[in-house]
Amino acid sequence: MMRYDLPPGAPRGAIGLLGGSFDPPHAGHVALTEAALAAFGLARIWWMVSPGNPLKENGPAPMERRLRAARDLVRHPRVVVTDIEARTGTRFTAATLAALRRLYPRQRFVWLMGADNLAQFHRWDDWKGIMESVPLGILARPGSRLSALTSPAARAYPSARIPAAQSLTLARAEAPAWCFVNMPLSPASSTAIRASGDW
Numbered sequence: 001m002m003r004y005d006l007p008p009g010a011p012r013g014a015i016g017l018l019g020g021s022f023d024p025p026h027a028g029h030v031a032l033t034e035a036a037l038a039a040f041g042l043a044r045i046w047w048m049v050s051p052g053n054p055l056k057e058n059g060p061a062p063m064e065r066r067l068r069a070a071r072d073l074v075r076h077p078r079v080v081v082t083d084i085e086a087r088t089g090t091r092f093t094a095a096t097l098a099a100l101r102r103l104y105p106r107q108r109f110v111w112l113m114g115a116d117n118l119a120q121f122h123r124w125d126d127w128k129g130i131m132e133s134v135p136l137g138i139l140a141r142p143g144s145r146l147s148a149l150t151s152p153a154a155r156a157y158p159s160a161r162i163p164a165a166q167s168l169t170l171a172r173a174e175a176p177a178w179c180f181v182n183m184p185l186s187p188a189s190s191t192a193i194r195a196s197g198d199w
Helices: 027-040 063-073 084-088 093-103 115-119 127-131 145-149 152-156 164-172 190-196
Strands: 014-020 044-049 079-082 108-114 136-139 178-181
Touching: 014 027, 014 093, 027 044, 027 063, 027 108, 027 136, 027 164, 027 178, 044 063, 044 084, 063 079, 084 093, 093 108, 093 127, 108 115, 108 164, 115 136, 115 145, 115 178, 127 152, 164 178
Parallel strands: 014 044, 014 108, 044 079, 108 136, 136 178
Antiparallel strands: none
């Protein structure tokens, strides 16, 4: 892999990583991204369009279609849409983070997810390794606040939680560290968009 194939780092700040199939990308992804930029004081956010989600049975739409749709949707100067997981050959978050640490040894990263993902984070491959390698920024999604805050992951790391009022410290925190913040809830859903036939 050549360096010009990789998105630029942010030597003076942290990069938020928002992984997903983006099948399709929608306004909810944009709202979460804008909320994360403000809440966690991130220099940039990478939308990491995944080759496929190991927790989903059916494969997503072709990668090029999802990348094009994501780039058409997001216009923020501090947001980069990338296929870096396809380039590194990683499908699981733990392996992706290990690859990013090798490629960007001095870069600080924050893993971003909706609260719905925290609720089932304990099902992810090597989830404790993820928790202990990078700070996690959690943003509230419809109907998942309670299940997220009572999830096995939240209960396993209660002392690592940073209060929402101190969310701007997350990017400088040493893992394990996680912060749960509320955001204006968007009803947009990739599943619903696919079911409607608009994708």
